[in-house]
Amino acid sequence: MTRDALQDIVVAITGAGQGIGRGLAQAFAHEGARVVIGDIDGAAAQATAAALRAAGAQVVALRVDVRRAEDNAALVEAAVQAFGRLDVMIGNAGVMQLKPLLELEAADWDGLLSVNVTGVFLSLQAAARRMLLQEPLAPGRPRGKIINLASVAGRPGAGPIASVMAHYRASKAAVISLTQSAAFTLAPQLTVNAICPGVVDTDMWAHIDREWTALQGLPRGEAWRQRVAGVPMGRAQTPADVAGLALFLASPASDYLTGQSINIDGGLVMS
16 A cells, blocks of 8 residues: 555545554554544544654544434544545444343343444445545546445354354344445435455454453463464454555455455455
């Protein structure tokens, strides 16, 4: 990726106070993009922004609860007010819970899907409404790009851990389907694609390991070790790995790509 490809584009990222979202913000700022950070943890959003500003980036940060339409609209408006437009929206905010299928309650289901599905839908919708009003950065290019964070957990196939993440898997499958519907609806004005990470070394996976090992009576860290051992590339994934694909999807090189959900998981799921 050449720096000129993303220089000065405006990118909004939900859930960018930590984990994959923070890694995405760092990567785009490094490429010269102007970054708008949203996170339900306002302090974390501001901390990410402060670190990026210290490195010379142009950044805006605000507290965003993606379950609220008005918060997603505020994120888009913050981009427009600060930088005049919004070129890329990355719907990254998500939550995880492990719980056996027959013990799931409606509140568990609704709580997780309200972030992982409704949140992605609302950020996509808010961004699309604004992007359709603006001119492309260059003739013949899309007016904007939307990138959703799904997961290989939303793909067909299952292993033992599937028994305790039915609602999470359903949420990510929904994001993949939403991405296709939005891509069809918004083409050729906008592109909409999804990224499907695998085992990413973040606090979320540390949380998964704690819950899964407790449920299975295994030593702490064993779930992580077993999952990483199954990755053909021989290591866990990093937020930087995910960011590399996001940079491509935001660049002119991907202008003809839409409606796709791309696995980036070291070969964990080959489909």
